[in-house]
Amino acid sequence: MTEALMIKQLNYRRNQKQLLTDVNLTLPQGQIVGLLGANGAGKTTLMRLIAGSAVNFRGSIQVGDAGDAVARKAQVSFSGMIDGFNPNWRVGQVAETLAELLADFRGEDFYQLCDLLGLDQKQRIKRLSKGNQRKLRLAVTLSRRAQLYLLDEPFDGIDVMTRKAMLNSILKWAPELATLVISDHHVTDIEQLLDQVVVIKARTIAAQAQADDIRAQGQSVEQYFESFFGGDLDD
Ligand SMILES: Nc1ncnc2c1ncn2[C@@H]1O[C@H](COP(=O)(O)OP(=O)(O)OP(=O)(O)O)[C@@H](O)[C@H]1O
DSSP states (O other): OOSSEEEEEEEEOOOOOOOEEEEEEETTTTEEEEEEEOTSSSSSHHHHHTTSSOOEEEEEEEEETSHHHHHHHTTEGGGGGGGGGTTSBHHHHHHHHHHHHOOTTTTHHHHHHHHHHOOTSSSBGGGGOHHHHHHHHHHHTBBBBSSSEEEEEETTTTTTHHHHHHHHHHHHHTTTEEEEEEEOGGGGTGGGGGGEEEEEEEEEEEEEEEEHHHHHOOOOOOHHHHTTTTOOOOO
């Protein structure tokens, strides 16, 4: 079986700073994976590298059959993709533009997701509240047909009701065979979704485990995650 993601000996430096060291990670198809780490651990950096938004690393990153950054961009739907958009655009314009740029963008899915999440097509990006900006990111990310979805802290600053709507969207819209990686440092937000947990600490992968195995040992995913930090969430 083709793995969804295979990373070997990934090392990445920026501005004379080592950001990731000897990262090895393999993820199977069809799982929801929590990428858990403290602030500054390297979650966003790792996602940008996988998505092909950051380059010039050592080692290899393979998404399905796609190895180079251009090929990976076509296989990975990354929530950070929206960061370069014109803040004056309206929500509807985002969809129109993406439909022109990306062969795998599904406008119908996007409009349905917007309805489900209560997003107004006519609102300009810059006028959206923080929560609505997070919803837009989620809608854009899930509206692509990709092998791998990377959701970078989708629930940051999100209230409980909105979080429920977003969790439902993820469960409903994530294609069965795709793999979803969700980064977070508040494990409780995503614990119920997770099949697998990857802990990133000190610039590398500290652990990888199936959520069911953690629970079978009488621990919650949150307790498991916290056990790597001894109550101190510094990376
Ligand atoms: N271009 C860069 N040059 C130098 N350092 C960088 C650069 N980009 C990120 N960093 C540093 O790399 C580290 C990892 O950052 P990253 O954003 O990947 O962490 P994170 O785990 O996503 O954190 P958070 O949970 O706070 O979002 C941080 O110390 C950050 O300051």
